Amino acid sequence: MTAEGERWLPPPDMSLGRRAWLRQNLFNSWWSSVVTVALGALLLWATVRIGAWAISEARWGVVTANLRLFLVGLYPADQVWRVWLGLTGLSVLGGVAAAVYRGGAVRTLAFWLAASQVLLAGLAAVSELGLVAALALLLNVGATWAAWAAARRLPIAGRALAAAWLVYLVLALILLAGVGGPLPVVGTNVWGGLLLTFLLAVAGIILSFPIGVLLALGRRSDLPAVRVFSTAFIEVVRGVPLVTILFMAAIMLPLFLPGEIRVEHVIRATAGITLFSAAYVAENVRGGLQAIPSGQYEAAHAIGLNAVQTNLHIILPQALRSVIPANVGLFISLLKDTTLVTIGAGLLEILGIGRAVLAQPEWFGAQMEVYLFIAAVFFVLSYTLSQASYRLEAALGVGKR
Amino acid sequence: MGDQEPAPGTAMAGDEIIVCRDVHKWFGQHHVLRGIDLTVRTGEVVVIFGPSGSGKSTFIRTINRLEEHQRGQIIVDGIELSDDLRNIAAIRSEIGMVFQSFNLFPHLTALQNVTLAPIKVRHWARDRAEHEAMELLTRVGIPEQAHKYPAQLSGGQQQRVALARALAMQPKIMLFDEPTSALDPEMISEVLDVMRELAQSGMTMLCVTHEMGFARAVCSRMAFFDQGQIVELGPPWQIFDAPKHERTKRFLSQILH
Numbered sequence A: 001m002t003a004e005g006e007r008w009l010p011p012p013d014m015s016l017g018r019r020a021w022l023r024q025n026l027f028n029s030w031w032s033s034v035v036t037v038a039l040g041a042l043l044l045w046a047t048v049r050i051g052a053w054a055i056s057e058a059r060w061g062v063v064t065a066n067l068r069l070f071l072v073g074l075y076p077a078d079q080v081w082r083v084w085l086g087l088t089g090l091s092v093l094g095g096v097a098a099a100v101y102r103g104g105a106v107r108t109l110a111f112w113l114a115a116s117q118v119l120l121a122g123l124a125a126v127s128e129l130g131l132v133a134a135l136a137l138l139l140n141v142g143a144t145w146a147a148w149a150a151a152r153r154l155p156i157a158g159r160a161l162a163a164a165w166l167v168y169l170v171l172a173l174i175l176l177a178g179v180g181g182p183l184p185v186v187g188t189n190v191w192g193g194l195l196l197t198f199l200l201a202v203a204g205i206i207l208s209f210p211i212g213v214l215l216a217l218g219r220r221s222d223l224p225a226v227r228v229f230s231t232a233f234i235e236v237v238r239g240v241p242l243v244t245i246l247f248m249a250a251i252m253l254p255l256f257l258p259g260e261i262r263v264e265h266v267i268r269a270t271a272g273i274t275l276f277s278a279a280y281v282a283e284n285v286r287g288g289l290q291a292i293p294s295g296q297y298e299a300a301h302a303i304g305l306n307a308v309q310t311n312l313h314i315i316l317p318q319a320l321r322s323v324i325p326a327n328v329g330l331f332i333s334l335l336k337d338t339t340l341v342t343i344g345a346g347l348l349e350i351l352g353i354g355r356a357v358l359a360q361p362e363w364f365g366a367q368m369e370v371y372l373f374i375a376a377v378f379f380v381l382s383y384t385l386s387q388a389s390y391r392l393e394a395a396l397g398v399g400k401r
Numbered sequence B: 001m002g003d004q005e006p007a008p009g010t011a012m013a014g015d016e017i018i019v020c021r022d023v024h025k026w027f028g029q030h031h032v033l034r035g036i037d038l039t040v041r042t043g044e045v046v047v048i049f050g051p052s053g054s055g056k057s058t059f060i061r062t063i064n065r066l067e068e069h070q071r072g073q074i075i076v077d078g079i080e081l082s083d084d085l086r087n088i089a090a091i092r093s094e095i096g097m098v099f100q101s102f103n104l105f106p107h108l109t110a111l112q113n114v115t116l117a118p119i120k121v122r123h124w125a126r127d128r129a130e131h132e133a134m135e136l137l138t139r140v141g142i143p144e145q146a147h148k149y150p151a152q153l154s155g156g157q158q159q160r161v162a163l164a165r166a167l168a169m170q171p172k173i174m175l176f177d178e179p180t181s182a183l184d185p186e187m188i189s190e191v192l193d194v195m196r197e198l199a200q201s202g203m204t205m206l207c208v209t210h211e212m213g214f215a216r217a218v219c220s221r222m223a224f225f226d227q228g229q230i231v232e233l234g235p236p237w238q239i240f241d242a243p244k245h246e247r248t249k250r251f252l253s254q255i256l257h
């Protein structure tokens, strides 16, 4: 034993200088050097081409001149303030939630809600909507920040906040749909654009999750009727494309309901998306349930918990946290699949609006601009979801323990 | 017969609190319990031992209905075990159980593991449940671990949390299924000490274990299980010093060496 071996040593410095890093990672052999140079050249060429096109040739007017259509569809122009007001409520509650739920996931969602409103404000400022709309969006960002700063100093119970969210959801729907008088009714058939995409995705996620969990539990139930129904539902829905389900919801739902009840397209589309997504949630959750050792059920029963309590307090908390990544992936697909309601249910969500805009003679040939814009919108939304999911996984210690 | 059963929930020291008559259990075609007769009195500690696969776990699990018996009768504190869900709930809230593999809830802290059932089943206020839970954790010697998760505890500490969790429901009977078999040797005594203290406090205990030192010092009777039957039942001095059956003798000589 040397004297050195008996002491606790600091770990050796393994960091590399910038040149050494480049050499080790990009130019460590002649072959890797060739790949690096070739890929670099390709990237440079593509950036220059697209950049040149985006600056000199692209007619971004197709986006700025139709921005209201893209955002809210045919929602009447003189009523659009209601959408902004709903967004303000969301911003305030988002700020409060970021302060109350200290985990990073909610904070990430609130941050991206604010960030995308800043981006949108920039776009609105140069568009038909003008500076007033841009200012309103920036005020929302300010509201998020103010609500966050204020809520951090207040003792707000998680339960109170959950109740506030519930109230908000109801109020926001009433605000958007209207009740007459000073708040004239706006039929859901004119809701469109990003507003509709967002509503369909949020409703689909919120509703399909509990239904999917129930289906997963039903599939393992001791009651044969429940088990057979759950299994049949899951297998049938997973065997059919979403568009088919949307078509069937449009045609078959009226057949089941008495003649005078007319279900609006948006409701049908939401129901179709929800049931479709629930079947996939159920399969994910089933995987999580299978991973729970039987000793957990036995211990829960032995201390006197009944079946519902066992699932609620012991099984689901463990099963659900292990399936978060898979479920977020599912919800990102759901978000993008809402585009199918244009085909399957005759609604104009953001992609449908894009095609409607392109059908106008003056914007003929502006496909590239429109689709790039829509792709960017979906990217921001999906990226937000996946970032929030990483934070949630980290907070819940998925993969640890 | 029925008239002589004590009214539910009124067991006194020395009364028959567990009565098993001709209990049979099959797993498919496999006859696992083949006519078990056993009566346990309040305050008694009965140790069950025997070769692996002889039905010891299955038997004690029938007593809190984690397994169903298919023939015979099990009466716990005057309540006969049947398919009636209310009976099962009533019996489970009187019986605590400790498992070989602890089975703590990994997503809850030690304290939450202990308070869960009192809060959800007994509907105690959180303050009261936490106060009692801290007393139990102190009794099993680990109050300072209350806010740790099971994964952060040693095996012996986990089993002691499991003991506190079972005791939190203030059971009249405790079932133990090889509580020290999964523990490293240096942790066995810390669990046995708590069990010994529990026995001295007058708890009725049914304990599957091969810790023969514990059995000799603590229990009132021992039951030797083999192939789904109680081959021999008697006080420890008889089992150790004058076993009546050849099979008991052979098994003891195997595990005592």
Ligand SMILES: Nc1ncnc2c1ncn2[C@@H]1O[C@H](COP(=O)(O)OP(=O)(O)O)[C@@H](O)[C@H]1O
Pocket: B027, B030, B032, B050, B051, B052, B053, B054, B055, B056, B057, B058, B059
């Ligand atoms: N859930 C089960 N399904 C089928 N067979 C089982 C089950 N549990 C136990 N057995 C069988 O019953 C017999 C008794 O098991 P067990 O009560 O665990 O024995 P012991 O605890 O004495 O080792 C064994 O043969 C075992 O294989």
Ligand SMILES: [Mg+2]
Pocket: B056, B057, B058, B178
């Ligand atoms: Mg066993």
